[in-house]
Amino acid sequence: MERIFIKELNENLDGKKVLLKGWVHEIRDLKKVKFILLRDFTGIAQLVALEDASKKEIFESIPKIPIESVVSVEGTVKKSDIAKRKIEVVIEKIEILAKAEKLPITLVDKGVDTGFSKRFDYRSIDLKKPKNLAIFKIESAIVEGMTNFLQKNGFIQVFTPCIMGAASESGAEVFAIKYYDKEAYLRQDPQLHRQLTIAGGIEKLYDLGPSWRAEKSHTVRHLCEHRTCAVEKAFIKDELEIERIEEELVVAALENAKQKYPEALELLGVELKIPKTPFLEMRFPKIYEILAEMGKKLPKETDLDIESSELLGRYVKEKHHADFYFVNRFPSAIKPFYVMKVDEEPEFARSIDLNFGKIELSSGGQREHRYEKIMQQIAEKKLDPKNIEWFTNFFRYGVPPHGGFAIGIERLMQAVLNLSNIREAVLFPREPDRLLP
Numbered sequence: 001m002e003r004i005f006i007k008e009l010n011e012n013l014d015g016k017k018v019l020l021k022g023w024v025h026e027i028r029d030l031k032k033v034k035f036i037l038l039r040d041f042t043g044i045a046q047l048v049a050l051e052d053a054s055k056k057e058i059f060e061s062i063p064k065i066p067i068e069s070v071v072s073v074e075g076t077v078k079k080s081d082i083a084k085r086k087i088e089v090v091i092e093k094i095e096i097l098a099k100a101e102k103l104p105i106t107l108v109d110k111g112v113d114t115g116f117s118k119r120f121d122y123r124s125i126d127l128k129k130p131k132n133l134a135i136f137k138i139e140s141a142i143v144e145g146m147t148n149f150l151q152k153n154g155f156i157q158v159f160t161p162c163i164m165g166a167a168s169e170s171g172a173e174v175f176a177i178k179y180y181d182k183e184a185y186l187r188q189d190p191q192l193h194r195q196l197t198i199a200g201g202i203e204k205l206y207d208l209g210p211s212w213r214a215e216k217s218h219t220v221r222h223l224c225e226h227r228t229c230a231v232e233k234a235f236i237k238d239e240l241e242i243e244r245i246e247e248e249l250v251v252a253a254l255e256n257a258k259q260k261y262p263e264a265l266e267l268l269g270v271e272l273k274i275p276k277t278p279f280l281e282m283r284f285p286k287i288y289e290i291l292a293e294m295g296k297k298l299p300k301e302t303d304l305d306i307e308s309s310e311l312l313g314r315y316v317k318e319k320h321h322a323d324f325y326f327v328n329r330f331p332s333a334i335k336p337f338y339v340m341k342v343d344e345e346p347e348f349a350r351s352i353d354l355n356f357g358k359i360e361l362s363s364g365g366q367r368e369h370r371y372e373k374i375m376q377q378i379a380e381k382k383l384d385p386k387n388i389e390w391f392t393n394f395f396r397y398g399v400p401p402h403g404g405f406a407i408g409i410e411r412l413m414q415a416v417l418n419l420s421n422i423r424e425a426v427l428f429p430r431e432p433d434r435l436l437p
Helices: 056-064 116-121 130-152 191-199 239-260 262-268 286-293 306-320 371-380 385-397 409-417
Strands: 017-029 033-040 043-050 070-079 087-098 176-179 182-186 204-212 225-234 280-283 324-328 345-349 351-356 359-366 402-408
Touching: 017 043, 017 056, 017 087, 033 056, 033 070, 043 056, 043 070, 056 087, 130 204, 130 225, 130 239, 130 262, 130 409, 191 204, 191 225, 191 385, 191 402, 225 239, 225 409, 239 262, 239 324, 239 351, 239 359, 239 402, 239 409, 280 286, 280 306, 286 306, 306 324, 306 351, 306 359, 351 402, 351 409, 359 409, 371 385, 402 409
Parallel strands: 043 087, 280 324
Antiparallel strands: 017 033, 017 070, 033 043, 070 087, 176 182, 204 225, 225 402, 324 351, 351 359, 359 402
């Protein structure tokens, strides 16, 4: 008999024999009737054994099966008014494939939450919770929605290096690694190599992969290792073209998740709202004025701090009834050398962040493609041009106007699912005090 998944069980199978495999999620012993809630990757089904109808050895063995044991069950589908799915499976044969020991953490909600630290100590067990599975189903659909959108619109997937011979941004936040007899670094962002790929003639590209930041931060929004969907496009008019691409990408991702896994969203109690486009855009220096009116005075040429981000997110929600919004024209003084300044207002840069409330989801904008301007900005930042020659030299040979962004997968998940901690959107989080499992 061929195995079927729990999601395939329906009333049309009434009276048919089936083979199910999965984990024993819960056992209910009511003396004359015994229930097993069986869980697989697709859902939970109710299995039943009756004292008068079932084999004695099967009936008596059920209460002795440890929770989370892996079993194979043959039985007959039967309609039921009391089962959640309106069907149940009458057990005719059960085989234990892997017997579980007593669990170190509980998987059934009993009103007491296991702390994050212990949950992640036993993460492989913690992941068995249906709500956790739901998170990663949605994450998969969001990434699928992104890639489908990009492929449909002519972007090709590329793979840029994760090991760098030089720090891509500030050296203080990089992980140094031994690379044969040299020191190398884990990348902070794949952007510079995306730009070099544009220089190589690949005009529309995206890169899915990990990045690392050596920040000793324990906030609910930071990770040492995170994943991004990074997009770059050549021959753009300005950074507003990048905004239009990014907002369409986000909408496509959310629509795919909503369509593909409505039951997962329901389990998490999330109503996934599809935002209207175009997204609202907020610009400097107007942002300074808004914050000042809200009691927060930031000096010019200053980036948004945590409090400012919270206030700006609240302002956008109250005044514009929006969650997603772009922040544009950051002060050029706080941006890296490769960001294009506004020619007519050089104190501001064509630099954009996409935010959801107080959460920064991505950074991007238009890059500086003119070699002379790049070298001028390197001098302004007091950087050693020789350390960046591996990147800048290629701009001497003709690079088109281009721009892009890198959107954090886990940050987007935290925002749209209202997760209390970004680590819930990571299978095995890497943070300052955690390197295992």
